[in-house]
Amino acid sequence: MPSDVSATQVGELLQAAARAFSQQGLARFGEHGLSPARVRLLTTLHQRPGSRMRDLADVLGVSGRAVTPVVDALESDGLVARTADPGDRRAFRLTLTDAGLATIDRITELQHRVSEEIFGGLTPADRAQLGGLLRKFLVTVSREPCPQNPAD
């Protein structure tokens, strides 16, 4: 088993696994009116309360433009609120409303249920091992993504 074949296969398996997870898991979220982009923004905001939109765009890895319509929708649904940044009048600080926090609870509960369902075929030991390897992978990836642009 040559190692480069293994790397390619791992990549394909990772994609396939994520696809299966998305299709079963996130499709379930759709029943509750929770699209992937909204869930990602809500949970990210929950982890970083008071974030500016710019910061969220960076953390989410999308353009600033992509954040506006998602926040618009969440705001009109009463889940997040834009509040003026006292230190920078160009920026907004985003906060979760009570309804937003309740939605986070529902998301968390859904995530638990879906994860239990979809990973139910793995033993706890397998899950722990898989989690550990994925975490290790993420650490190595985020350490050297493609970091040689600060020269410009």
Next chain:
Amino acid sequence: MPSDVSATQVGELLQAAARAFSQQGLARFGEHGLSPARVRLLTTLHQRPGSRMRDLADVLGVSGRAVTPVVDALESDGLVARTADPGDRRAFRLTLTDAGLATIDRITELQHRVSEEIFGGLTPADRAQLGGLLRKFLVTVSREPCPQNPAD
């Protein structure tokens, strides 16, 4: 219960890992004009030469409607060809052209390179273990797409 926390965490890690892989890997494919949907169709077709569009839709897990524009684009780029199905005059058999096969080679080469890059931080043993766990996961998932397990 540590096990349900673990399941949730594994789900999050899986999503994060796939996201990192997509952003680094598939973004690289974009430089070659290869969008994810086209790559998926080409590689799937390569594995199942002569597939009908309906079969591809099923294998890819998308609606039949979603296949048409992708095939249109690939056909107009000269990578795939629609040929009449001798046994069913409603259907098309899709085949890879020579240019399509050359593109498969480029995709394969790119996948190798990207996978080696992105999984370079893992030891071969880690990769093998990760691949094995992902494969196991996929088997259990595809066996019970919608499990009814109200035990928990």
Next chain:
DNA sequence: TATTGTTATACTCTATAACTATA
């Protein structure tokens, strides 16, 4: 009647570019 693939239409998500109002 059921199925293959198409057209028509709409939705989600994201990107680039131009604009404003600040900094």
Next chain:
DNA sequence: TATAGTTATAGAGTATAACAATA
């Protein structure tokens, strides 16, 4: 000049529904 966020516009990808030709 540079940055935060918006508007305008565009594109990929996918869904549902109605339709054609064929089974």
